Amino acid sequence: MGEDAENPKINHTFLRDYVTEADVISTVEFNQTGDLLATGDKGGRVVIFQRETESKDELEEAGETGDSGEYNVYSTFQSHEPDFDYLKSLEIEEKINKIRWLPQQNAAHFLLSTNDKTIKLWKVSERDKRPEGYNLKDEEGHPKDVSTITSLRVPVLRPTDLMVEVRPRRVFSNGHTYHVNSISVNSDGETYLSADDLRINMWHLDITDRSFNIVDIKPANMEDLTEVITAAEFHPQHCHLFVYSSSKGTLRLCDMRASALCDRHAKLFEEPEDPGNRSFFSEIISSVSDVKFSHSGRYLLTRDYLTAKVWDLHMDKGPVETYQVHEYLRSKLCALYENDCIFDKFECVWNSSDSVIMTGAYNSFFRMFDRETGRGVTLEAWRESSKPRAVLRTRRVYTGGKRRRGDVGVDSLDFTKKILHMAWHPSENIIAIAATNNLYIFQDRVNADTQTQ
Structure with a gap:
């Protein structure tokens, strides 16, 4: 107490920027309507946000039209706990690797969440009524003495009050x-x-209790292993088609x-x-970290x-579009290899009309x-x-030439602030960006037809 009184200066910047590993967001996913948004973190927690519809008066006051609204916390639950594989003497992290929503069939919502080993199916439902007047138990739920019951009640x-219940419905384990x-x-x-x-x-x-193995690339001798699977996804319309990517930069339909x-x-x-661009880092930087079908299923x-690349399913000779995300880092690959940043896995997403793509970068840029x-644009997810x-x-x-005010030098980039995970609303220009432990939600409210802002 005395020391604090004598030296009241506290480093608030440090306190604000201090992030525990468990709070770092590891996945982001909208449901099919975009009204719910789920995030998973390295602590095994899932947080669901619900879109609140703003009143018409608030929209008119802001000079806007349309059905808008901000996202507020709807439910939070612990999806996975730390585990231990005694057979292999390995710790299993609780970190949520992926979340996927199931198409809604009734009033309840269902989602799948997975860590490194176990996949769980969760039911998210609302309850605004509770039963009263039991015959065999009192209002607090305690059993009654049967001898005291003289009549039957309905x-x-x-x-x-509205309650949001989240319950595990299925646990899919021992499959991987x-x-x-x-x-x-x-x-x-x-x-x-x-x-x-x-x-x-x-x-x-x-x-x-059982699954069907549809792809197995494990060689008889593990020394012959040359690539691994990095991502996989079903086709949005054809249930018999799926694609998976590899660490060699290939895609297999x-x-x-x-x-x-x-x-x-x-x-x-x-x-x-290109043989002229071959280097020690070629295979590492060509590894595909994410693959997504377009909404149309064509690309x-x-x-x-x-880079980010667009491929046409009808043309397998090469990508039809290639976008340089941060080509200026090519000269920094040696340093990025030393600090392990070269192994970062960036995600990519389509907008609702497949006309714009989005992906992450460093320094809180996307x-x-x-x-x-x-044309490409660089945007920043930051507190302001x-x-x-x-x-x-x-x-x-x-990167050279005339420097403008506000430009950031390559040597000034903060590689600890990386945008790895993101999601795009299925029908509107609303994006969700995960930046360490912060979730940013941005919306194009000026012009709903403009897809790049």
Whole structure:
């Protein structure tokens, strides 16, 4: 107490920037309507946000139209706990790797969440009534003495405060030897796939004790292993098609109608390597960290370390579009290898009309590219832009030539502030950006038709 009184100066900047590892957001996902947004973190928690509809008066006062609203916390629950594999003497982290919403069938919502080993199906429902007037127990739920019951009562439902209940409905375990990196719900609404480094399994949502192995790239001798699976996703319309990416930069489109075990792909997508650009880091930076089907199902969007690429399912000779995300880092690859940043896994997303793509970068920057014009814009997720009605400001990384005011030099980039996880609303220009332990939600409220702001 005496020391604090004598030296009242406290480093508030340090306190504000101090982030525990458990609070770091590890996945972000909108549901099919965009009214719910789920995040998972390294502490095994899932936080669900619900979109609140603003009143018409508030919208008119702000000079806006349309159904807008901010997202507020709807429910929080612990999805996974730390575990231990006694057979292999390995700790299993509670970190949530992926969250996927199931199509809504009734008033309740269902979502899948996974850590490295175990996938869980959760039911999210609301309750605003509670039963009263039980015969065999009192109002507090304690059993009654049967000898004191002289008449029968019909229980009734009484209105009560709204409660959000989250309950585990299924636990899918023991399906993966290696770390799960992807889950994807099939368009049939009954099955989903899960992928680890060497295998892809297909599960039925009602069956937890067995899954069907549809891809297995594990060699007989592990010394012959040359690549691993990095991501996998079902086609949005055709339930028999799925794609998976590899650490070699290749994409394999598989058709389950052709064979039960899809070790032989239907199509292989890869870009021929330029021998002139070959270096020690070539294979590392060509590894695909994320793959997403377009909403139309015609295109694939992939992200490697330096670029985002769009592939046409009808053209397997190479990508039809390539966007440089942060080409200025090519000269820094040695330093990025030393600090392990070169192994960061950036995600990528489409907007609702497939006309704009978005992906993350360093220094709290994220990039958007307009596919029609090919132009890209760099935006920043930072505290000042999280204020209500604040406008996102564009940023530029200085790489040479005339330096503008506000430009950021390559040597000044903060590689600890990385935007790895993001999501785009399924029908509107609303984006969710995860920056360490902060979730930023931005909306284009000036012009709903402009897809790049």
